Amino acid sequence: MFATLMRPVRSVVQALIVYDAPNQLAAGFALGMVLGFMPKANLISLSILVLLFSLRVNKGMGLAAACLFSLTQPLIDTVGHKLGLYVLSAPSMQSTYATIFSLPLGPWLEMNNTAVIGSFLLGLYAFYPAYWLSLVAFRWQQSRAQQPIQSSNMSPPIIFPPAQAETRRAA
Amino acid sequence: MTSRSGSWRILLPWSASLLGLFAAAHLVVAWAIEREIIRNGQMSVGARVEVKDTHLSLFGRQLTLHNICVANPLSPRRNLVEAHGCKLAFNPSAFLYKRAIVERGTISGLRFDTERKTSGALLESEAGLQVAIIDWLDEGATHAAQVWLDRLYARFERNLLDQLESIRLTEVLLARWPSQSADFAERAQSLSHRAEAFHAKVRDAQENPLRHVDFLESVPKEIEQIRADLTALSRDIENLPNLVDADRRQVVAAREHDQQVLSEELQFEPLDANVLSAYLLQQQLTGPLADLVSWLRWARQMVPGDSKPKLPKHRRGQDVLFAGCHPSPDLLIRTLDLQGTAHIGSQPLELVGTLTDVSDKPARHNQPMRLRLSARGSLPMEIQATIDRTGPVARDQLLVDCGGILIPKLRLGKSHKLQLSLAPTTASLNVSITLLGDKLSGDVQLVQREVQITTSVGDTLAAHHLDRELEKTLGDIGSLATRVSLTGTLNQPQCKIWSNLGPAVAEALDRSLERTVTRYSRNLLTQSQDRVNHRLADLDRQIAGTQAALEPQLADSQVTLNELGIQPTGHRLSTDHLGRRLPADSLFR
Numbered sequence: 123m124f125a126t127l128m129r130p131v132r133s134v135v136q137a138l139i140v141y142d143a144p145n146q147l148a149a150g151f152a153l154g155m156v157l158g159f160m161p162k163a164n165l166i167s168l169s170i171l172v173l174l175f176s177l178r179v180n181k182g183m184g185l186a187a188a189c190l191f192s193l194t195q196p197l198i199d200t201v202g203h204k205l206g207l208y209v210l211s212a213p214s215m216q217s218t219y220a221t222i223f224s225l226p227l228g229p230w231l232e233m234n235n236t237a238v239i240g241s242f243l244l245g246l247y248a249f250y251p252a253y254w255l256s257l258v259a260f261r262w263q264q265s266r267a268q269q270p271i272q273s274s275n276m277s278p279p280i281i282f283p284p285a286q287a288e289t290r291r292a293a
Numbered sequence: 294m295t296s297r298s299g300s301w302r303i304l305l306p307w308s309a310s311l312l313g314l315f316a317a318a319h320l321v322v323a324w325a326i327e328r329e330i331i332r333n334g335q336m337s338v339g340a341r342v343e344v345k346d347t348h349l350s351l352f353g354r355q356l357t358l359h360n361i362c363v364a365n366p367l368s369p370r371r372n373l374v375e376a377h378g379c380k381l382a383f384n385p386s387a388f389l390y391k392r393a394i395v396e397r398g399t400i401s402g403l404r405f406d407t408e409r410k411t412s413g414a415l416l417e418s419e420a421g422l423q424v425a426i427i428d429w430l431d432e433g434a435t436h437a438a439q440v441w442l443d444r445l446y447a448r449f450e451r452n453l454l455d456q457l458e459s460i461r462l463t464e465v466l467l468a469r470w471p472s473q474s475a476d477f478a479e480r481a482q483s484l485s486h487r488a489e490a491f492h493a494k495v496r497d498a499q500e501n502p503l504r505h506v507d508f509l510e511s512v513p514k515e516i517e518q519i520r521a522d523l524t525a526l527s528r529d530i531e532n533l534p535n536l537v538d539a540d541r542r543q544v545v546a547a548r549e550h551d552q553q554v555l556s557e558e559l560q561f562e563p564l565d566a567n568v569l570s571a572y573l574l575q576q577q578l579t580g581p582l583a584d585l586v587s588w589l590r591w592a593r594q595m596v597p598g599d600s601k602p603k604l605p606k607h608r609r610g611q612d613v614l615f616a617g618c619h620p621s622p623d624l625l626i627r628t629l630d631l632q633g634t635a636h637i638g639s640q641p642l643e644l645v646g647t648l649t650d651v652s653d654k655p656a657r658h659n660q661p662m663r664l665r666l667s668a669r670g671s672l673p674m675e676i677q678a679t680i681d682r683t684g685p686v687a688r689d690q691l692l693v694d695c696g697g698i699l700i701p702k703l704r705l706g707k708s709h710k711l712q713l714s715l716a717p718t719t720a721s722l723n724v725s726i727t728l729l730g731d732k733l734s735g736d737v738q739l740v741q742r743e744v745q746i747t748t749s750v751g752d753t754l755a756a757h758h759l760d761r762e763l764e765k766t767l768g769d770i771g772s773l774a775t776r777v778s779l780t781g782t783l784n785q786p787q788c789k790i791w792s793n794l795g796p797a798v799a800e801a802l803d804r805s806l807e808r809t810v811t812r813y814s815r816n817l818l819t820q821s822q823d824r825v826n827h828r829l830a831d832l833d834r835q836i837a838g839t840q841a842a843l844e845p846q847l848a849d850s851q852v853t854l855n856e857l858g859i860q861p862t863g864h865r866l867s868t869d870h871l872g873r874r875l876p877a878d879s880l881f882r
Contacts, residue, residue, distance in 0.1 A: 161609045161610070195609070199609055199610065202610070203609075203610050203611065206610060207611065207613070210613040210615075211613065213616075216615050216616040216617065217616070217617065219615045220615040220616065220617045220618050223615055223618060224618065226386075226389035226390065227389050227390075228390070229390050229391035229392075230389075230391050234612050234613050234614070234615065235609070235610045235611070235612055235613075236610040236611045236612075236613060237609040237610025237611075238609075238610060240610070
């Protein structure tokens with residue numbers, strides 16, 4: 123039970139210091155950021171969460187980023203509301219919005235809410251920059267973390283089971 | 294074989310997990326719905342809402358609530374409504390559109406105003422309803438009636454007898470008599486002393502006439518003087534009854550004045566019939582009317598008049614309504630069948646009805662909320678309530694049509710000075726109240742048939758049998774109609790009471806007072822006459838006593854004068870006569 127709960131943390135630590143691919147970490151971080159920006163009780167957030175768990179990205183990093191960026195909600199809402207209001211008020215898009223909204227499950231998307239759409243668009247806008255910056259950061263971090271291990275020819279950290287470590291080293 | 298067993302090994306736990314999840318979902322969703330119903334119910338009602346058990350059937354798309362109690366916010370020890378069960382059948386496709394639509398529901402075992410074991414009051418912070426009791430009834434009419442009654446009692450309580458002129462004159466006469474009597478007694482005494490002294494002096498002079506020649510010369514004159522005084526006094530004493538006769542004539546003249554004074558003193562301006570209606574009925578109507586207004590306020594607080602629904606406090610952003618989209622409520626109950634019992638007065642009723650188009654945001658629904666209740670049994674009743682938020686102005690309407698309500702014995706009138714008791718009767722009740730925005734209008738009509746009225750008045754008027762007179766007159770009233778017109782606003786309602794009881798009692802009071810006043814005046818005059826006669830008889834007795842007491846004194850004085858030997862015929866004691874009466878051998882003869 124405890125191991126299950128600790129799995130995302132272990133995944134983050136593992137990814138940061140040794141083996142996980144930096145691009146998976148960066149993608150998880152970027153998706154988590156989008157999730158963190160948005161209000162949670164809607165189908166868009168749920169879809170992003172499903173996406174996070176379905177894609178080959180680092181889940182732990184994604185959840186950690188979601189938690190981290192949830193703290194910025196008051197700041198994001200101010201901008202998100204204005205952006206959402208601007209987008210949702212666009213006259214040319216009204217019929218499209220209405221059509222989507224009147225579809226089954228349409229209201230569950232909460233795409234008529236300014237904060238939802240605004241923060242979602244902000245998240246999408248910031249997705250690639252966040253991905254790229256985090257990718258650079260994770261690469262640098264991993265290179266730093268792997269350097270002493272390679273130079274000292276040490277065994278992998280004890281937090282990983284020996285069999286798994288062997289497998290990963292062979293790979 | 295291995296792959297089959299392997300697939301079963303995966304399928305079975307997954308199926309078991311899904312089944313477990315499905316079963317757990319029943320419990321969790323049912324619990325969540327129950328909490329939400331309680332939370333929203335308490336926020337709306339302002340009192341505790343309890344649901345004993347909730348059962349959800351996802352397959353049957355049905356929610357069942359058992360033993361629902363909604364406490365009365367105005368009386369926390371009682372339930373506003375209690376229901377044995379509530380079944381709601383949901384439209385599943387509505388959930389795709391984030392809405393909960395109950396196509397048909399049933400509430401069974403409804404009971405109203407039942408007792409609670411625990412208080413249903415919420416903590417102040419939880420309470421969403423604060424009912425302010427405002428003294429909104431017009432007390433002016435009651436005050437005017439009270440003043441009129443006080444004046445009426447004051448007139449009858451005043452001692453009018455002592456204020457009558459005839460009585461006053463008699464008392465003055467009687468008060469004057471002792472001094473008059475003493476005056477006569479003094480005059481008689483003085484005259485007696487004078488006669489006796491003169492008698493003694495004459496006797497002395499007769500002993501030595503030569504020495505008192507001059508005195509003896511004046512004796513006849515003095516005797517004549519005393520006799521004249523004596524005669525005058527006797528005449529005055531004999532004339533005493535004649536002297537009182539003048540005063541008697543004044544007393545008789547005063548009696549006419551007394552009649553006029555009494556008719557002025559006992560004249561009452563008629564009491565306004567509407568004032569009397571308000572005085573008699575306001576106290577009885579205050580409670581039910583205040584309840585009615587409280588319920589209207591409560592309904593308005595349950596379903597606020599402003600069309601903008603309140604957003605949750607922590608709601609992020611703002612919902613935009615797209616062009617061509619119509620706002621719709623999140624929860625809609627299309628039809629809810631109601632079945633239950635109620636008590637009106639002491640009569641049990643079986644209630645059946647429907648509640649339609651109930652929604653959490655009535656302004657977003659195109660149909661007003663409607664309640665139709667009808668009672669079967671001994672008390673036929675129809676109740677229709679409409680809560681309309683479809684227009685720009687909130688409109689609530691309540692219609693009640695009820696025949697055959699048993700009205701218990703009623704005591705009308707605030708003061709003990711005038712109260713009417715109505716024996717138990719049957720009545721028909723019609724209520725038509727409309728609340729447009731905050732503006733209140735409508736009527737409450739109550740018609741009581743075969744009324745029997747008994748009257749009670751204070752001791753002062755009861756002594757004059759005013760209550761009997763009133764009862765005689767009011768006995769002709771067959772039915773009693775009362776109409777209360779409500780105006781003003783919900784926070785400051787005003788009511789106007791009209792009833793045929795007021796005019797009937799006012800007329801009966803006028804007639805009864807006229808008869809009572811006539812009798813009272815006659816009694817007062819008779820009493821005054823008796824008192825005057827009695828006092829004058831006393832005076833006569835006193836005069837006779839004075840005469841009887843003074844006459845012997847006067848007679849004695851007369852005898853004393855007579856003893857001087859001078860006849861009252863006018864013969865005087867001359868010097869010659871005195872000389873002849875001297876002895877023959879007297880030197881002076």
